[in-house]
Amino acid sequence: MAHSVVTIELDNEEFSRAFLQPPHITVRDRRAGLFPFASLKYANDLEPTTISKFFVSAVGGHHLITGSTLVRQYSDPPSLDESHRRPDAAIFRSLSVPRRGRAHWADQRVPVVFFSHVPGADPFSSADSVQLFSKTGRERKKRLEQLSATAELLFAAQHRVFLFMLVVFGRKLRLVRWDRSGVVATPLTDYYKRPTMLCDCLRRLSLLDDSSLGFDTTATRLPSRDPDYLRMDIAAAHHGTDIDHSERHVEEGELEEVPMFRYVRSLFRDSLSGDWPRYRLQVQDGDSLRSYLVGKPIFRGSGTTGRGTRGYVAFDSETGCFVWLKDTWRASAMATEREGDVLRQLNDAGIENVPTLECHGDVHDQATVTDIWWERKHAPSSTSPHSPSSSPSTSSTRAADSTTGRKRKRGHEFSGEDGAPRSMSREGTLATADPLQHYIHYRVVVKEIAMPLKKFKSGKQLVSIVLDCLHAHRHASTNPAILRLHRDVSGDNILIYPRIRPDKDGKGASIVWSGLLIDWELSLPRDSEEVPQLVKGVRLGTRQFISVSLLDNPLQPVRVSDELESFLHVLVYYSVAYVRSNCTSPNSWINNYFFYCGMPNAYTGGLKSIAVEHDGYLSTLVPEGPLLFRSPMDGLLGTLLRSFKAHYDVMEFEAQKARSPSPSSSSSSRSKGSPVDPRAALAARNFLPVTSVEDNPELAEYMARIKARVPLDNIPTDEDRRYASLVADHSFVIDFIDKLIRLNNWPDDDRLPQPPTPPSPSSEQDVEQESEESAPSPSPKRRRKVAPTKETTRAAPSRSQTSMRLTRSRTRAAAVQGSRSERRRA
Known part of the structure; x- marks a missing residue:
């Protein structure tokens, strides 16, 4: 359990050059008006709600964001309970804010979260002095959970590649960039004393297009008047030809055409309920692209980093059939093939009881960059990452390297809740000595839409299902x-x-x-x-x-x-x-x-x-x-x-026999009979790098012990x-x-x-x-x-x-x- 996340901190100028360069626009520094945040001079003594009111009023009153609006009143997003309240404000495109009523939560571009001033409670700080169960430590953990919950929801609902977030702590703030590998943030800055920095960041954020703000360009939001939006409603409606999926004998003539099981259409219908946005997703199919219509994911992995797997019952725009679409971020450094490539081999070999591949592929050049900045910050001989080419464009290079088989050396990493290698989790502290994982966006579509194993009806049926998989x-x-x-x-x-x-x-x-x-x-x-x-x-x-x-x-x-x-x-x-x-x-x-x-x-x-x-x-x-x-x-x-x-x-x-050779055996034979490399065994036990005997006295002592005669028993x-x-x-x-x-x-x-x-x-x-x-x-x-x-x-x-x-x-x-x-x- 942790109080902080590993945060790669870039100074404001470096952060702007790397991530806040609007395409085709030259941004000149703009001087701030006279004390735009004068009302927040004593923000350290105010509650978050009061801070947000003054902050939103200052941004709107001084026209600090062009073409956008900082809004406090908008619809409440789902999946956030009282402990994970929604952001106090968010930046919306001006066209997304209606004159009457409230803006939709899924239209927000940059969430803005306000906290009161509590020394030591900044979850992005690298300080280790905060005790786990102290009042400050608990507050720090609570803030981290709230920020992570907000980022996790927006990653899933808006199909984000990365996410900018403005986090205000009393009279100081950070601009944070989340992706599936980790977090990059600006230093904690007093915006009352240095208003120019904040004004410049807000202006740049308002000039960025959707791609530069982290939105997935292969996911198209469907408005309610879009024909595909209506097609989804029609496809989700009850059909008299659908059949029940329970185990039973089907009479002759009951299956006049290709049947549709009711549970499949029901799952798709459930994904369209509520105010979750609908999208048209593109999936690579060789040299072409295929389109699928999706609503809310049936399955959504937890955590802001790691694979971030989401599973959808998707509607194929071309065939009119329902399929299963898996959207995930695969770890490029792992010595494994893409899931779709493995499924194709299994299908070609005629292996039964495995998914049938429809199509798959990496999603353009979408990849994480936080790991790249981590390596550059921790590599003494690395070139300084000051140019804009070292941010989003670098990810495409890394993605290309991974597809050609080039791998990078990595140390031990942390595991998230989904079992995938990840650099941070909602509850986990990251040790800054560990490199971050590099992830590439990936989608795979299969024919079968299945049910979870817990839906079995009897013990015999459970065993039969497991037998099929065996x-x-x-x-x-x-x-x-x-x-x-x-x-x-x-x-x-x-x-x-x-x-x-x-x-x-x-x-x-x-x-x-x-x-x-x-x-x-x-x-x-x-x-x-x-x-x-x-x-x-x-x-x-x-x-x-x-x-x-x-x-x-x-x-x-x-x-x-x-x-x-x-x-x-x-x-x-x-x-x-x-x-x-x-x-x-x-x-x-x-x-x-x-x-x-x-x-x-x-x-x-x-x-x-x-x-x-x-x-x-x-x-x-x-x-x-x-x-x-x-x-x-x-x-x-x-x-x-x-x-x-x-x-x-x-x-x-x-194993005991291999460790206990006969007395007549030579020392060379005893060493050869060892079942494992002693250095690897020591590394496995203590998670240490493999070293030579001369460099490690503990290793020498360990090798001497394993050569000692051990009596055999049992x-x-x-x-x-x-x-x-x-x-x-x-x-x-x-x-x-x-x-x-x-x-x-x-x-x-x-x-x-x-x-x-x-x-x-x-x-x-x-x-x-x-x-x-x-x-x-x-x-x-x-x-x-x-x-x-x-x-x-x-x-x-x-x-x-x-x-x-x-x-x-x-x-x-x-x-x-x-x-x-x-x-x-x-």
Whole structure:
């Protein structure tokens, strides 16, 4: 949790040259009138509302903005609660301000936010002296959240590439420029003493065109009288030919033409509700452009930086069909292909249960520039970025470099809520020693409009949907033309897609809910040894679903067993959250499973690590005992967990064996037998750069310790090795699940009738990865659990009497964490 963001500060003159140069207009310095802000001499003693009144009056009374108007009264934007109030004022084009009534919030060009004067509460200050829980620290955090919420909303609603914002703190102000990489700001300036600076900035802002103000030129705002605006209303209206999407048999003759599922049109209709603006978006399709009509995003990632993913049910202007349009900012430094290129490979190879690509492409030369300024400010030998060519035009050069395969060296970065690499988040402090990520605007359109996984109707249906995605994953990883691993298997990337499949006799058809494995942008070839970029020591992806092995060893490549474990964690989460079981508190259980002792940023050491590394079964905390679903789900989860426990036992034994060579072995052979590079292991543990032994005494000591003889224990049995082999590839897992689904003892009503709102383990995220459900909250309760009873032999294999002791969950989690630390120090 943080009080500030990394702010690249440019002096006023440098900021103006870089960002405030109106196209085709030569701006001359204009002297300010005599004390235009005389009424604000004592602004440090005033409340924000009073400051805004005097400020707006001064700007309007002295005609400081040509062709624009600073307005205090305009319609309230959505998605801003009381803690994130709307900006007190905003600059509008004069033509957008009606003579009667209020201006529309989506027409604002530059938001202006007013705060009272509180020393140390400037969220853009680099000062580190503010304490986290002090009154000033809380005020600083609150202001940052308000500014971030405003920027986040305008980025989404106005299709912004970047955003200017004027922030007033009593008698001082900053002009701030936000983009998906970070923030550039002017110094905190006393506008009462230096009115010329503010007058010049306001005049330049009023002369900038929409592109120079950060508006996306490929997104055209649709007025209510536009023909495409009316087409959207017609397309959203109820049609009698639409059919219900529930699983059922369809009689012959019911599908006379290509059907439209009701939920698709309903989603599009919901996106047009309220006063959210409508747009016509252009998407690259080879050498041509295609147009799509969109309203409010169905899905919107949180945060002002990072990928900023938005998902739309879009209307194709040419075909008249509904499609799914994904608008995002991709990280150019990542060693991955564009998602559309991967989907095209999957489609060409005939891989089923993956999205069908319509078109995709980068959005012109739109890219971030804050990262460029960061590098120039922190590179001693860099040329001084004083010319205008070092701002927006530079981004096009960087975008071109990324498409030709040129990559830049980067250090560890921070992760935002969607799981993507980002330089700052609404709650996060940025260390100024870390370089910022470079992002490129990107859009991809696919045919399928799917539903979230949480819409499943029964436990059997949940397993069937996951099985479809397992099939897609296996075919993608084994097809000679693909050989690719997904590397971000999570609940948000497994969707439900209803399909119409003909009956075997050909006389009718059935609507079947199938699984759809989406979001392939982090995928890499299976034989690739390249480790994904680390984000502050954490692997990219949805961290809560990542295997325990990858969380423990961030530098190792992804294996099939890691992907299968992610599928297991998806099943565990959605089963406990939505399927009837003997778990009386699903929210608390999920919290303890995915997070260590309820700590939101500790992803190993909780019940998840205990289940796969030590127990091999699921247990409840209240009441104490095995977690049971009273269905084949028990056998499914129990067998998979038993297999993964054996998998971790074998891995630990082999690693221990490699660290403990026989006494007769030579020192050279012992060194060669080490499973990992010691320097890389130390770097993975402490997130340090790899150095030589001579330069690092700690590294030399570490290398000496790993060469010491370590006695071998816990030798895996033949049964352990057999169980471990079951999760080495897809064969057993898919065949086993397929057999279980064919059983007749699955209950039809095991879906909770009124499901709770479970804590979602999705990040950021990510995760690209962003969830509709609330984030988990730490659980302060300490609870106990026991080994399984006799009636759960299928779900939980028996254990020796010496290991069946009652322990508190936090104690066991701490023991796991401690044993892991010991293994790392060994």
